[in-house]
Amino acid sequence: MFIDSVKLTVSSGKGGQGAVSFRREKFMPKGGPDGGDGGKGGDIYFVVDKNTHTLSHFKGKKVLKAQNGRPGEGRKKHGKNGQPLVLVVPPGTEVRDAETGELLLDLTKDGDRVLFLEGGKGGKGNWHFKSPTNQRPTYAQPGLPGKSRDIILELKLIADVGLVGFPNVGKSTLISVVSNAKPEIANYEFTTLTPKLGVVDVDEFSSFVMADIPGIIGGASEGKGLGLKFLKHIERTKTLLFMIDISSYRELLTQYKILKKELLKFSEHLSKRSYAIALTKIDSMDIEEANQKIEKFIKDLKEEPGGENIYGLDDKYLYFLQDRENIDRNQPYFIFPISAVANINIKPLIFALNDMIKMERKSEKSSD
Template sequence: MFIDVAKIYIKAGDGGHGAVSFRREKYVPTGGPDGGDAGKGGDVIFVVDSNMSTLLDFKYKKKHIAENGQNGGSQNMYGKDGQDLIIKVPAGTLVKDAETDKVIADLTHPGQRVVVAKGGKGGKGNARFATPTRQVPDFAQPGIPGEERWVTLELKLIADVGLIGFPNVGKSTILSMVTGAKPKIANYHFTTLTPNLGVVENKGGRSFVLADIPGLIEGAHEGVGLGIDFLRHVERTRLLIHVIDVSGIEGRNPIDDFEMINNELVKYSKKLADKPQIVAANKLDIPGAEENFLLLKEYLDKKGIKVFRISAATNQGLRELMLYAGGILDTIPVEEEEYEMFIPEERKFEYEIYREDSGVYVVSGSFVDRLLLKVDIYNSESLKYFHKVLTNKGIIDELKKHGIKDGDIVRMNDFEFEFVE
């Protein structure tokens, strides 16, 4: 089975929580703070594995979660960082943010690595909060959650030359004759449901990777048949060999076939349609094919398109075709594909303030969520730290601008307190 599109959920590890701890010494009921910092959460890293050729593994496993960082410990012990999660993918995999459809990474060569979700930072232990005036802090900092998102993986074959054409025109046979690939071959339509790759080793010429891509039919740009899947794989090739059946045994017109295939390419992508193209007129070993070939050649000569006489079944003309294709590749520059890249939002702890009809002032947002995690509302030292943070971050001043007065109620999530200036 060949799977070339998969949607998976990834989550980096959460940062561990800082520790609240105090030294235990003889005759000293509560020594100084010695709570250690926590470890960072593991990243989710995608790595290209040259031994993989499909996205089949992701059909059965949809959730991928990295290890959380360990909490800090007593005696200033640091928590261990969470282990990174390595996800292996084949070369040619596009990683997209599923929500925006923007590209996070284009993984093209073996060993390439990219961090797709970053682990959260670990929280600081209470030893970090000790000051000359706050010598016994009994609160610590929580860890930051790791990034999480749904991503879409798209596999596009990385081949120098792509064989295109209608189903059953002989593309698979050509691939089997000129490379070591062994695709399934039979005399019925849509035999090739998945792309096949092979290496053409031209003696005395340039070797290259050749892709036999699923047959195209009219309406492919709208998803008819194998259309969109077919076109996705053609996008990365640098040269197209358009295989046309000139035997006429199925009552087809070679010129019509040529135009129909190219019309589909134009409708899908002008860039794709503008790729260099040569034509392989196949099945010339069948009686009656010669007349169709001459008509096709006359038509293509006017367009300046090179056409080769071949018979994939008898190996006629294939060496000349492959040598010519290898030579053409040296004249075609390798283009870097341009995508609309995904830029993750900078993780900021923000807040907003508004006044309800009841007169309660509400402060909400990610800043509030994080602050309340590290505040013990039943602890006076922790509440002093809480008030200091509100002052330093400008929240007290913002509340005043909103008209707050002594005695008014402020709500932060489920925590309410009376404002006193």
């Protein structure tokens, strides 16, 4: 079950009570104080694990608490420290305050272990309070209380490429063909109800992660359809692949504009992502008709503001390509006709996406 948001109350452990005790041994009937200290309460940690892809293991849990520290004992025996509570989350998990929405932690790096709430300190036993004027102290400190906080865990998937498109445009088919993901595939809309991740092998030495996001419709940014619930998963993807159905009754430019509009309305940051376009279901029509549609789409795009940055056909890679040295995030990096069902242009698409990802990483490093 895919769960990407949970509300929890987490509490660290209370410190153990210090002991009030006096030494009692043979030949020492009036031994001094020897009450031990209480143990420290358990801490709350978050651990990031890339083998975890959902927050479903928190389903049905409302309150999570670390173990309390044990009280001290005689003979200066220290109470046992409480066991920490370790919360394992996938990369891309945000921890927010449930009341204010304030971002407390942004957990993105696999293997990170972050202390969130520290357990209460154990109380001191009575032997600490012995003095020349008080040789028989009957007082020991109580343990300090733990800390408690109401939080919301929200998962935003991290991927190199996020697939964006209308329902039934072929996103699930593509990710099932190019990666190890096995989404549900059917000839009707909204077969993808939850995001899916897949690893795409480019060659023996390189790969990238692709995310299949549920279909977007007009008005998704305002809560229509499933789009609003899952658009947040696109926020962390490095690049986007717009998938546009060449066989749809909608004009190619119309589909493109609606997708761009919904992403921009949802988040201004998304408008700054590098992106490319795949024209899907190219096998559903004859070559001449498909070429006419593609040529018209390219012409329409070139007439859009900034369209002069769209280059011509690259014979080597068979896709429309931007200037590799000066990537323009306002225009598609490439435009590429494909068919996942008929395996048309799938391998070149993978290489093209890998080129775009490398370009984006290079651009990020140069801006640091």
